[in-house]
Amino acid sequence: xAPGTERDEVSVRGVTLEQRRRVRLTTxxxxxxxxxxxxxxxxxxxxxxxx
Amino acid sequence: MAELLQTAxxxxxxxxxxxxxxxxxxxxxxxxxxxxxxAAATMFLIGxxxxxxxxxxxxxxGMKLFDPAMFNxxxxxxxxxxxxxxxMPAWVGLANxxxxxxxxxxxxxxxxxxxxxxxxxxxxxxxMLASFFVPGGAVAGGWTMYPPLMQQxxxxxxxxxxAIHLMGISSILGAINVIVTIxxxxxxxxxxxxxxxxxxxxxxxxxxxxxxxxxxxxxxxMQLTDHFFGTSFFNAAGGGDPVLFLHVFWFFGHPExxxxxxxxxxxxxxxxxxxxxxxxxxxxxxxxxxxxxxxxSFIVWGHHMFTVGMxxxxxxxxxxxxxxxxxxxxxxxxxxxxxxxxxxxxxxPPMLFAVAFLFLFSIGGxxxxxxxxxxxxxxxxxxxxxxxxxxxxxxxxxVFAIFGGVYYWLPKWSGRMYDMRLAKxxxxxxxxxxxxxxxxxxxxxxxxxxxxxxDYAPQFTDWNMVSSIGGFIFGAxxxxxxxxxxxxIRSGKPIEANSPWxxxxxxxxxLPCPAPYHSWQTPPTEAMLAHGTGH
Numbered sequence: 001x002a003p004g005t006e007r008d009e010v011s012v013r014g015v016t017l018e019q020r021r022r023v024r025l026t027t028x029x030x031x032x033x034x035x036x037x038x039x040x041x042x043x044x045x046x047x048x049x050x051x
Numbered sequence: 052m053a054e055l056l057q058t059a060x061x062x063x064x065x066x067x068x069x070x071x072x073x074x075x076x077x078x079x080x081x082x083x084x085x086x087x088x089x090a091a092a093t094m095f096l097i098g099x100x101x102x103x104x105x106x107x108x109x110x111x112x113g114m115k116l117f118d119p120a121m122f123n124x125x126x127x128x129x130x131x132x133x134x135x136x137x138x139m140p141a142w143v144g145l146a147n148x149x150x151x152x153x154x155x156x157x158x159x160x161x162x163x164x165x166x167x168x169x170x171x172x173x174x175x176x177x178x179m180l181a182s183f184f185v186p187g188g189a190v191a192g193g194w195t196m197y198p199p200l201m202q203q204x205x206x207x208x209x210x211x212x213x214a215i216h217l218m219g220i221s222s223i224l225g226a227i228n229v230i231v232t233i234x235x236x237x238x239x240x241x242x243x244x245x246x247x248x249x250x251x252x253x254x255x256x257x258x259x260x261x262x263x264x265x266x267x268x269x270x271x272x273m274q275l276t277d278h279f280f281g282t283s284f285f286n287a288a289g290g291g292d293p294v295l296f297l298h299v300f301w302f303f304g305h306p307e308x309x310x311x312x313x314x315x316x317x318x319x320x321x322x323x324x325x326x327x328x329x330x331x332x333x334x335x336x337x338x339x340x341x342x343x344x345x346x347x348s349f350i351v352w353g354h355h356m357f358t359v360g361m362x363x364x365x366x367x368x369x370x371x372x373x374x375x376x377x378x379x380x381x382x383x384x385x386x387x388x389x390x391x392x393x394x395x396x397x398x399x400p401p402m403l404f405a406v407a408f409l410f411l412f413s414i415g416g417x418x419x420x421x422x423x424x425x426x427x428x429x430x431x432x433x434x435x436x437x438x439x440x441x442x443x444x445x446x447x448x449x450v451f452a453i454f455g456g457v458y459y460w461l462p463k464w465s466g467r468m469y470d471m472r473l474a475k476x477x478x479x480x481x482x483x484x485x486x487x488x489x490x491x492x493x494x495x496x497x498x499x500x501x502x503x504x505x506d507y508a509p510q511f512t513d514w515n516m517v518s519s520i521g522g523f524i525f526g527a528x529x530x531x532x533x534x535x536x537x538x539x540i541r542s543g544k545p546i547e548a549n550s551p552w553x554x555x556x557x558x559x560x561x562l563p564c565p566a567p568y569h570s571w572q573t574p575p576t577e578a579m580l581a582h583g584t585g586h
Contacts, residue, residue: 014156014571019235027231034265037261037263037266037269038265038266041270042269042272045299046284049295
């Protein structure tokens with residue numbers, strides 16, 4: 001169920017199970033983006049330092 | 052009927068923990084938002100005292116209140132404290148309070164992570180401030196931490212880097228929480244293009260944080276390994292390049308400026324329609340303009356280092372891409388003016404701060420355009436003109452928007468109205484003396500006064516005196532702000548209606564005043580949504 005559409009019936013303190021699943025997925029994706037920027041820029045600097 | 056049920060549902064869930072556990076183990080977005088705002092205000096006070104000390108030293112030529120090393124530490128720490136300790140936490144505090152209320156979510160998506168991101172901060176701030184008391188004093192190389200100068204400080208150097216790592220982790224965790232909340236916990240019917248502008252600007256800000264805070268962390272980690280583990284990322288003697296640090300730092304640094312100002316755009320976009328009693332002009336254009344500004348912020352970093360030396364083609368690219376930012380920013384300013392055009396205007400404190408923001412932020416924007424021009428920048432670089440420019444962006448820009456936001460939403464948080472007369476005094480003293488403080492710094496810069504110096508040639512004395520007097524009065528007048536807030540919470544006039552502002556729209560104004568401890572556990576109805584979003 002996409003956000004902004006109907007809320008399903010199984011809900012704990014106003015948050016549905018489907019929303020909880022999507023929260024976990026989004027958290028992983030966004031965290032990996034942050035990690036990629038951290039590692040990526042160190043790798044870029046190492047590559048550039050070797051010139 | 053639906054509203055009655057909503058209120059009853061809130062009353063049923065309005066229980067909260069008591070004592071210290073409520074704050075130490077806080078997972079409620081309102082409690083965490085409050086703690087962020089208190090922490091930001093505390094750091095604003097400490098950073099402000101450092102600013103007063105700087106202006107006292109610069110009151111006249113030949114003053115010797117501090118030795119030059121201490122003066123440099125004060126300027127460095129003032130910058131770091133205000134950016135990482137005051138403005139950023141204030142935005143996260145406002146985001147915590149308002150995003151769930153505005154999108155109809157029961158709380159932030161990751162409440163325990165929210166607790167962690169806040170409680171990292173007091174340790175980071177303590178570590179940063181404690182560096183004043185270690186042998187050699189606090190780091191004094193400027194907030195930009197350029198090597199090799201940065202490498203020359205003692206124990207304060209690793210302390211500051213560890214503090215920056217902690218603050219970075221806190222910001223990244225906060226940004227993850229904001230993105231996850233907005234993407235997943237919006238109320239049914241709250242589509243992306245029905246979201247309030249404050250939520251939109253914060254969503255884009257959170258993506259900027261995710262992209263650039265790790266870059267800063269990487270840059271300072273490499274400085275740390277250069278210093279302690281014998282690497283040579285930025286050490287020319289070992290084959291590294293100090294200029295590389297500038298590139299990496301400013302890849303973080305320029306988007307960071309937008310991290311500090313985009314939420315301000317969101318707040319101004321909330322306040323102006325309310326007190327103009329008209330819908331925001333060009334809502335979708337505002338969203339796309341915000342996204343454009345965020346995108347452009349990644350490709351302009353070179354304008355901070357024109358004088359370092361770079362090929363003409365690179366100078367041209369960075370100059371033109373920087374000037375391009377004026378287009379979406381202009382769209383926003385014209386849309387705010389168009390919102391006010393023929394509106395039924397009233398000038399309560401939030402609107403006063405918003406209108407002042409329009410004029411004074413634009414001054415900062417125009418001086419930014421002057422600095423974007425390569426030949427002009429060769430003249431202005433490293434002078435007080437730059438100091439005037441970024442203080443116009445950050446003080447009557449970001450800080451005024453924070454004041455405006457607090458005066459706008461404080462009745463919703465506390466259920467009480469603040470002393471309007473005192474708040475207007477706070478506004479007028481601030482708006483007059485912020486200009487007395489910073490406008491003369493343009494003249495000083497154009498006359499050639501360098502920044503980051505503890506003393507100067509006697510011909511610069513007059514405007515420095517004016518600037519310092521403005522600074523002292525501006526600083527003193529800020530005492531009014533916590534007084535007004537505390538007085539409101541303790542003895543302000545209770546508000547009966549959901550909203551004290553007759554022109555306000557938005558889901559937060561569909562809730563009672565004060566907002567219940569647990570809100571939107573039952574999602575808002577379509578009628579509330581239609582009334583709240585205006586479409």
